[in-house]
Amino acid sequence: MQDEVKKDQQSTDSEWSLPESIIDGVLFRETKNIITGNGTTSEGYREDWNLHSDPIKQIIQVTLRPGAISAWHMHRLQKDHVFVILGTFKLAMYDGRPQSPTYQKLEVRNLSNLRPGALVIPPGIWHGFKNLSHQESIFINYFDRAYQYSDPDEYRLPPDTTEIPFTF
């Protein structure tokens, strides 16, 4: 039994601050749910957050059914900017840029409307989402380039690829 006992390391602090990403160029800007008489209001994007130097060209809405996995995705040109509207997702990211100081680093974090924020994923980062909620969950994704129907900037690996050391 003693062999199995593990003592907790620090996982948070007295402000429950979220750690900075360990992957170069991945940014998270936490926001707050403002409780209104009708429900909630939360800011999802502001130019003066300086998350993007390029203007936003398109926004899509993505829904995942309970337990569904959307992985793995990578863009060579497009910068994603993800904001969860409803539900909780596990997001895994893997740095696939050989020139990056964080090449082959893996990061896993939970994203939820319970603790809203905008997450920027630069080109070259493999990323995938799993819906952890018992309901359909929704995020919006802002792009700095419009989707090209005839030539999508979309590269994929299967969710169970052995190229990335992570299993959803």
Ligand SMILES: Cc1cn([C@H]2C[C@H](O)[C@@H](COP(=O)(O)OP(=O)(O)O[C@H]3O[C@H](C)C(=O)[C@H](O)[C@H]3O)O2)c(=O)[nH]c1=O
């Ligand atoms: C992005 C896009 C897609 N489509 C069409 C193309 C396919 O027939 C269908 C689904 O596209 P895709 O498989 O790219 O969608 P998701 O798998 O939900 O991926 C999305 O979420 C993950 C996490 C990402 O990283 C992608 O950037 C984002 O595309 O919608 C369009 O018609 N317009 C668009 O702007």
